[in-house]
Amino acid sequence: MTEPLSGTFGNSQVTPEQREGKIRAVFQAVAGRYDLMNDVMSMGVHRLWKRDMARRASAKPGQFIVDLAGGTGDIARLMAAPDRLVVVCDPSKAMMEVGRARCPDSVRFAEGTAEAMPFPDSSVDLVTIAFGLRNTTRPDQALAEIVRVLKPGGRLLCLEFSQAWPLIRPFYDAWSFHVIPRLGAWVAREPAAYEYLVESIRRFPERDELADSMRTAGLVEVGWRDYTFGIACLHQGTKS
Template sequence: MTDPLSGSFGRDTVSAAERERRIRSVFQAVAGRYDLMNDIMSMGIHRLWKRSLAARAAPRPGEFIVDLAGGTGDVARLLAAPDRQVVVCDPSPAMMAVGRGRCPDGIDFVDGTAEAMPFATDSVDCLTISFGLRNVTSLGAALAEIHRVLKPGGRFLCLEFSRPWALIRPSYDAWSRWVIPRLGAWVAGEPAAYEYLIESIRRFPDQRELAQAMRDGGFTEVGWRNYSGGIACLHRGTKA
């Protein structure tokens, strides 16, 4: 299967290393106001989506749980409890610095990308990722790495923007194309960063394509649930 995210950035064709450098620069620029921008752009609905993700992850006592690309720790806080270990794995020091300041003791932060995580094979009970899979340099490599670190029977949950229902697609496209970059300029002072983030949503596989990529990557029990008319989607799979 052709990897739709490999080597591309916006409308340009660049190397994976250059794409990763640009992505890191985006999150370095917006880290301090990233959660605020998410609240404004989604009118707070992203927090409901993430609570649903945490509930469906169903964390259990004694589990080792990784929140990948979870820099600011908002999902990790929903997953955390004294009877389990929760680790945020993120490639952005700036985002993790924000997260460390907001998270209670007991949530760890480690540097790592979706394509190269510092965890042993078959070591993770549950791995979540929220609005980060579209920023990887290679979707196939990221899914392979997620599959590697999960234990047999381990759970993978991915919350990501997806393809909205046809009825709401025109208004959603207009909102994302014209309003969100201007909000990025107003609140975060980084319109170019939010233009990239919107472009990454447009390039990302839709519900069926991502589900098939997960199956191709070795996951079983693959399924998804749309939120807000398909604007966001929660995908789930299991390592056999």
């Protein structure tokens, strides 16, 4: 059983406010090299996961779509088109500045946290969030906020790292705990940031726990699918 994220950062006990400040500092420091680091750490596989997520999102003309914690806009770019509104919502100005330079003009950007988005009730058709839920200070509050902004029948797609299947778990753990922080030091020049990343993955709820939290928040038709031997998992739910 994994431990809840709230109140932790690395191995130290901190308040949610302190944790939020530390997370923002991490992304401020690595913003310009974030996508490169993801390519190196996953050997490019994260892009396949994200493409499949965007395909399953099935963005349609006329929809209002929020890519939550979308930062550099790599998910938003996959869903963008002139006939729909795609908005990246992220608390990191540095990450969004990188995203603005890479996204088409049809993608908009709005500063906001997962726990407090600047959108009206029942206004959003689709929310996507990739590798961002574990970085929230209060995941249950973030899920409730997602449900608040979704229209009835609106969908959430949440891509997150997960617990690898038992067969490969020893190899994946060795990669995560010994290789990734060193890659962080080499490519991103921020080893502490990637030590935090590994720790946040370890502490993130397992699949069925997250599914239960989504149902508690008010989502139905909740389910998930694994990617790459369970290293990542795509969770889905619909607002009733």
